[in-house]
Amino acid sequence: MNxxxxxxxxxxxxxxxxxxxxxxxxxxxxxxxxxxKLARKLLTPALARRHPELGSLGFFLRPAELRRAVAKMERxxxxxxxxxNVFHLPPANxxxxxxxxxxxxxxxxxxxxxxxxxxxxxxxEAIFEALNEVDADPVIARxxxxxxxxxxxxxxxxxxxxxxxxxxxxxxxxxxxxxxxPLRPSGRDLxxxxxxxxxxxxxxxxRAADPAARKAAVVGFANDAYWxxxxxxxxxxxxxxxxxxDPADVRTEFLxxxxxxxxxxxxxxxxxxxxxxxxxxxxxxATGAATAVEFPDNRITALTLTGSDQVPRHWIGAGxxxxxxxxxxxxxxxxxxxxxxxxxxFGFTPAELRAFAIALGGRGVDRIVPFGSALTFGAVxxxxxxxxxxxxxxxxxx
Amino acid sequence: xxxxxxxxxDKEAALLPQLAALTEFHRAHCEPYDRILSASGFTAASEIxxxxxxxxxxxxxxxxxxxxxxxxxxxxxxxxxxxxxxKIYLDKAAAAEQQRRLAATVxxxxxxxxxxxxxxxxxxxxxxxxxxxxxxxxxxxxxxxxRDHVWALDLxxxxxxxxxxxxxxxxxxAPFLIFGFTFLVWLHxxxxxxxxxxxxxxxxLIHSGGWKKLVDxxxxxxxxxxxxxxxxxxxxxxxxxxxxxxxxxxxxGPDGGALYCPDFADVVVRxxxxxxxxxxxxxxxxxxxxxxxxxxxxxxxxxxxxxxVHGIDDGAWPGKRFSVLGRLPRAEARGCSDTYKExxx
Numbered sequence: 001m002n003x004x005x006x007x008x009x010x011x012x013x014x015x016x017x018x019x020x021x022x023x024x025x026x027x028x029x030x031x032x033x034x035x036x037k038l039a040r041k042l043l044t045p046a047l048a049r050r051h052p053e054l055g056s057l058g059f060f061l062r063p064a065e066l067r068r069a070v071a072k073m074e075r076x077x078x079x080x081x082x083x084x085n086v087f088h089l090p091p092a093n094x095x096x097x098x099x100x101x102x103x104x105x106x107x108x109x110x111x112x113x114x115x116x117x118x119x120x121x122x123x124x125e126a127i128f129e130a131l132n133e134v135d136a137d138p139v140i141a142r143x144x145x146x147x148x149x150x151x152x153x154x155x156x157x158x159x160x161x162x163x164x165x166x167x168x169x170x171x172x173x174x175x176x177x178x179x180x181x182p183l184r185p186s187g188r189d190l191x192x193x194x195x196x197x198x199x200x201x202x203x204x205x206x207r208a209a210d211p212a213a214r215k216a217a218v219v220g221f222a223n224d225a226y227w228x229x230x231x232x233x234x235x236x237x238x239x240x241x242x243x244x245x246d247p248a249d250v251r252t253e254f255l256x257x258x259x260x261x262x263x264x265x266x267x268x269x270x271x272x273x274x275x276x277x278x279x280x281x282x283x284x285x286a287t288g289a290a291t292a293v294e295f296p297d298n299r300i301t302a303l304t305l306t307g308s309d310q311v312p313r314h315w316i317g318a319g320x321x322x323x324x325x326x327x328x329x330x331x332x333x334x335x336x337x338x339x340x341x342x343x344x345x346f347g348f349t350p351a352e353l354r355a356f357a358i359a360l361g362g363r364g365v366d367r368i369v370p371f372g373s374a375l376t377f378g379a380v381x382x383x384x385x386x387x388x389x390x391x392x393x394x395x396x397x398x
Numbered sequence: 399x400x401x402x403x404x405x406x407x408d409k410e411a412a413l414l415p416q417l418a419a420l421t422e423f424h425r426a427h428c429e430p431y432d433r434i435l436s437a438s439g440f441t442a443a444s445e446i447x448x449x450x451x452x453x454x455x456x457x458x459x460x461x462x463x464x465x466x467x468x469x470x471x472x473x474x475x476x477x478x479x480x481x482x483x484x485k486i487y488l489d490k491a492a493a494a495e496q497q498r499r500l501a502a503t504v505x506x507x508x509x510x511x512x513x514x515x516x517x518x519x520x521x522x523x524x525x526x527x528x529x530x531x532x533x534x535x536x537x538x539x540x541x542x543x544x545r546d547h548v549w550a551l552d553l554x555x556x557x558x559x560x561x562x563x564x565x566x567x568x569x570x571x572a573p574f575l576i577f578g579f580t581f582l583v584w585l586h587x588x589x590x591x592x593x594x595x596x597x598x599x600x601x602x603l604i605h606s607g608g609w610k611k612l613v614d615x616x617x618x619x620x621x622x623x624x625x626x627x628x629x630x631x632x633x634x635x636x637x638x639x640x641x642x643x644x645x646x647x648x649x650x651g652p653d654g655g656a657l658y659c660p661d662f663a664d665v666v667v668r669x670x671x672x673x674x675x676x677x678x679x680x681x682x683x684x685x686x687x688x689x690x691x692x693x694x695x696x697x698x699x700x701x702x703x704x705x706x707v708h709g710i711d712d713g714a715w716p717g718k719r720f721s722v723l724g725r726l727p728r729a730e731a732r733g734c735s736d737t738y739k740e741x742x743x
Contacts (some may be wrong), residue, residue: 023708113657223602270670271670271671271683271726272702272726272727274670274730275453275455275683275700275702275726276728278453278700279455279456279459280455282434282437282438282452282453282460283456283459283460285433285434285436285437285438286430286431286433286434286456286460286462287430288433290437291437292437292438292439293434293437293438293440295438298670298671366520
């Protein structure tokens with residue numbers, strides 16, 4: 001491997017695939033110490049103000065959270081060890097996601113190489129600064145490396161043969177492209193393909209909620225939707241209004257509140273995005289999927305879909321909200337597919353949500369979370385128990 | 399004979415009923431168009447700026463035509479920067495009309511006779527399938543207005559000085575037509591004419607293709623005219639047009655520095671926040687309006703170009719004077735689903 005073309009953003013420079021004498025344990029104290037110090041740096045007020053997403057990341061990396069994650073890795077029927085070498089290919093545009101998957105893998109004691117896109121900027125730069133400032137045990141730099149390299153299939157190929165687990169983010173096309181590089185026979189892929197996420201809003205639940213609860217729900221929804229331009233895999237897109245009867249009052253109040261929140265946050269949608277949304281909304285109208293398109297403001301585009309079978313599964317822009325009415329959560333089940341990831345909810349009882357999940361039967365939808373939690377990363381993601389994926393088990397029968 | 403004759407008030411009075419009738423015609427004959435207008439609640443327009451506009455990119459994502467399949471005479475395509483292609487459907491009548499109107503527009507500055515024509519391009523470009531649709535169609539479309547064509551660039555894209563000299567010896571003492579893309583004219587004609595003392599004073603230059611590359615070299619439209627005047631070329635007409643409104647070009651007037659709308663077309667500059675029409679002097683998104691699209695609903699299109707109206711009925715020709723200022727950048731989202739372009743390539 002030609003190391004001259006590899007730029008080290010973190011970790012000791014050198015051959016990425018060379019054999020290593022370093023051994024880390026599951027929940028290694030040196031890793032715990034490192035991540036805890038990193039969390040402190042990310043949670044400094046100045047940094048968190050500049051990049052609010054670093055706040056959630058810092059929270060995720062707090063020692064108590066990490067120890068809980070380690071405790072969950074332990075089992076009573078097997079000994080738990082690191083999986084080995086892990087090669088991460090995070091998406092270029094979501095600045096923080098690489099830290100979540102890398103941190104869990106490091107916590108599991110793996111040797112990690114994270115490929116960082118050359119387009120990474122903003123919050124990612126702040127993270128590298130923080131990573132490099134942490135006073136860490138030297139083993140961290142030797143076993144945890146984050147690199148940027150250009151269009152070089154040879155490096156991707158070598159790392160693919162080196163790793164025991166390859167973690168591919170970035171959607172269907174990225175997965176297909178990376179899979180052209182063979183793994184070693186014992187290696188496996190953990191893939192994060194294209195996903196779609198929804199919001200469900202109970203009309204009876206909405207009408208029964210007091211104004212403060214409705215406002216709080218919309219604040220949560222607005223964060224979920226606008227934070228990553230509605231383009232993150234768990235950003236809600238279509239809003240399903242669940243219940244019978246005319247939904248106009250609920251929808252109108254929801255959109256009015258949404259505009260108020262967007263105003264208060266000072267979020268903007270530029271002209272190019274506004275045009276993008278028109279193109280997509282008109283496209284849905286042209287095919288008959290939407291019967292009404294409204295553009296009250298560049299920041300909000302509202303569409304009325306003819307049915308839950310007409311929901312777009314491609315991104316249609318930041319602040320674009322198709323609405324579809326469905327009688328009950330159960331009736332929504334047939335419209336859900338394997339591609340669907342997160343359903344964020346408001347106004348339902350726990351029993352209704354459980355019944356919905358059971359009716360789905362794992363055929364679609366991996367997460368059901370309240371409004372405001374759609375983007376909160378968890379150790380169980382896309383239906384995978386990540387700590388389990390990052391470890392291997394040895395059984396001893398005596 | 400000019401197609402730049404109508405004062406703004408008269409133009410609007412003449413165009414509005416035609417455009418309203420086109421809107422109704424397309425609604426009746428193009429179902430997707432009718433659905434779009436129904437979904438957005440359009441009923442009627444009392445001004446040109448009230449007419450329902452379609453984002454021009456819709457012709458890349460939808461098949462929009464108002465004629466039956468068996469009347470499709472020509473399908474025009476344009477390659478976009480993203481690889482999507484606009485598809486424009488013409489029947490026989492629309493194809494003939496757009497050619498007739500284009501001819502009338504350029505004859506306003508060229509006169510009725512076909513002139514000897516110097517093409518600032520390479521013949522090889524016609525064979526390059528990738529660039530053909532945009533550049534080739536422009537060159538071919540314009541070449542019908544000239545005769546005795548000579549290519550100023552050889553097959554390798556290098557300046558063919560001998561060919562230019564021969565052309566000028568033969569035709570240089572009477573009016574002749576020069577056509578090319580703005581950047582090529584600057585790079586391959588202006589600099590060569592300057593360095594070799596070529597006399598272009600009888601030339602009439604028609605050029606198009608955007609200013610971006612020139613602005614990168616710090617050459618403004620004004621500077622462009624001034625420098626070309628230095629090699630004798632003073633009759634210069636930039637134009638703006640697109641395949642989605644084929645046959646309609648907005649032409650720079652003899653006074654230079656601004657584009658004018660032919661009698662069958664107009665522009666509206668919109669505020670990209672409120673989408674209302676902006677007054678002269680305020681830049682915004684450019685909407686182009688034309689009565690020529692009769693076979694597809696392209697009579698009112700919002701472009702992705704920024705523009706500004708400088709004045710109304712106050713220039714060399716009547717109507718709106720405007721400039722194209724540049725392109726709206728394409729919307730890009732952050733997001734998980736973002737492909738590894740390097741790996742995919």
